[in-house]
Amino acid sequence: MKEFILSEAKTENAVLVGLITPQQNEHQVKEYLDELAFLAETAGAKAVKRFTQRLDYPNRTTFVGKGKLQEIGEYVGEHDAGLVIFDDELSAKQIRNIEKALGVRILDRTNLILDIFAKRAQTAHAKTQVELAQYQYMLPRLTGLWTHLERQRGGIGMRGPGETQIETDRRIILDRIAKLKKDLAEIDRQMSSQRKNRGKMVRVALVGYTNVGKSTLMNLLCKTEVFAENKLFATLDTTVRKLIVGNLPFLLSDTVGFIRKLPTELIESFKSTLDEVRDADLLLHVVDISHPAFEEQIEVVNRTLAEIDKTPKPVIIVFNKIDTFTFTPKDEDDLTPRTRENISLNELKSTWMNKLPDHCIFISAKNKTNIDELRSLMYKRVREIHVTRFPYNDFLYQNYDSGDDVQ
Numbered sequence: 001m002k003e004f005i006l007s008e009a010k011t012e013n014a015v016l017v018g019l020i021t022p023q024q025n026e027h028q029v030k031e032y033l034d035e036l037a038f039l040a041e042t043a044g045a046k047a048v049k050r051f052t053q054r055l056d057y058p059n060r061t062t063f064v065g066k067g068k069l070q071e072i073g074e075y076v077g078e079h080d081a082g083l084v085i086f087d088d089e090l091s092a093k094q095i096r097n098i099e100k101a102l103g104v105r106i107l108d109r110t111n112l113i114l115d116i117f118a119k120r121a122q123t124a125h126a127k128t129q130v131e132l133a134q135y136q137y138m139l140p141r142l143t144g145l146w147t148h149l150e151r152q153r154g155g156i157g158m159r160g161p162g163e164t165q166i167e168t169d170r171r172i173i174l175d176r177i178a179k180l181k182k183d184l185a186e187i188d189r190q191m192s193s194q195r196k197n198r199g200k201m202v203r204v205a206l207v208g209y210t211n212v213g214k215s216t217l218m219n220l221l222c223k224t225e226v227f228a229e230n231k232l233f234a235t236l237d238t239t240v241r242k243l244i245v246g247n248l249p250f251l252l253s254d255t256v257g258f259i260r261k262l263p264t265e266l267i268e269s270f271k272s273t274l275d276e277v278r279d280a281d282l283l284l285h286v287v288d289i290s291h292p293a294f295e296e297q298i299e300v301v302n303r304t305l306a307e308i309d310k311t312p313k314p315v316i317i318v319f320n321k322i323d324t325f326t327f328t329p330k331d332e333d334d335l336t337p338r339t340r341e342n343i344s345l346n347e348l349k350s351t352w353m354n355k356l357p358d359h360c361i362f363i364s365a366k367n368k369t370n371i372d373e374l375r376s377l378m379y380k381r382v383r384e385i386h387v388t389r390f391p392y393n394d395f396l397y398q399n400y401d402s403g404d405d406v407q
Helices: 028-044 066-079 092-102 110-120 124-144 163-198 214-222 266-269 271-278 295-308 345-349 369-389 391-397
Strands: 012-020 045-054 083-086 104-110 203-208 241-244 246-256 282-288 315-320 360-362
Touching: 012 066, 028 045, 028 092, 028 110, 028 369, 045 066, 045 083, 066 092, 083 110, 092 104, 092 124, 104 110, 110 124, 110 266, 124 163, 203 214, 203 271, 203 295, 214 241, 214 246, 214 282, 214 369, 241 369, 246 369, 266 295, 271 295, 282 295, 282 369, 315 369, 360 369, 369 391
Parallel strands: 012 045, 012 083, 083 104, 203 246, 203 282, 282 315, 315 360
Antiparallel strands: 241 246
16 A cells, blocks of 8 residues: 555655535644644655645535635745645545646655554554545545546546556445455454453543544553554554452553544444444543543544444543643733633643533643542442342442552
C-alpha cells in the first residue's frame, strides 16, 4: 500500500486546508487545523502554511473555490511544498481535479490517519486491520489513480486501456478485501476465545481521545512498560494486564485512542480491538483537561463509544494532565465574554463536574498526582461489580487502604 505512505527519508513540507461552514465556525476550524498539523507531524510532514475559506458547503469538484485553489497553487509553487492536506474527506473527482490544478500530492484527513496507522502498526493483527481499512478507502477512488493512462469515457468502442486496468485492479482489491476479512474473522475468533478464558474477572478498559495519556497511566498503575509517546495513535494494539489493588484482582486494558472524524473504515476493521471496550465492565475515560477543546473531545469519545456499543457502562472520568493546565485571568475592565482560557481549574470543578463526585477524579499521571486516590476509586467501583459475581468474597474486601501495594 505504498500509495498511502509518506516519505520517511526527509520531512516533507505540507500545506493544510480547511473550510469555515455553518457547521463549523472559525474557532473550531483553527482547532481542527491544529490537530491536522499534529497528525501531519506524526506522519513525518511539517505544516508550513494554512489556508481557510468560508463556504456554505464544499465545492463538489475542487473542495475550495477556484480563486482559493489558485492562491494555494501559487504558494505551493513558490515555497517547495510537495503535499497539500485537506481536513475533510475528498472524493475521487475532487482529488483528481485538485492534483491536476496544483501538481502535487493530495491527501485528505482520512488518508493521513490511515498512513499514521500503517506506520504505527507493529503486530500482524494491527497490520491486517490497517491494510483492510486502506483497501476499503482506495476502492471507490480507483478512477483517480489511472488518469495517466488517458482513460476514455464509456460508449461502444470507447473502452480504453485505463478502464480495463481499473476493472482489473477493482477485482484484485475486492479479492484482497475478502481475504483480509476472512483473516480478521479468524483473529476475532481467537481473541474472543482468549477473552472467554479470562473467566469472570472484572474488566476495566482505558478509553479516551488520542494522546491524552492512557498508556502513561497504564504503565503507572500496572508498573509495566507499554509504549507511550507524545504523538497521536502511539497505541494500536490493545494491551491487557492483570492488576491487583489491595487484594482485589481485575483486568486493565489500554485501547486505541479516538479522534474526531475517525474513518469508518478503521472502526470496522478494528472491531476485534474495540471488542475490549464492548466486553469491559467499567470504563476509565481519560481526558486531557489541559487541552482547550477537552469538552468537545469528551463528546467525540462518547459518540464513538455509542457507535461501538449501545449498552451503557459505568464510567469514571479521569481528568489527566492537571500539571500542564493553564489559564489567563481576565482584567476587570475587559468586558469581552470569558473563554475556556480564562477559567481556572477550581472554577471548572464547580461546573458540571461538581455533579460527578463519585465518577470523576483529577490526576497527573506524569507527576503521579492523586494516583492513590484513583486506585481507591477504582477499587470501590470494581468491588461493586466483583461482589455481584462472587458474593461470598464480599468480606475479603472491606478494609482497603489506598496506600497498600499494587501488584
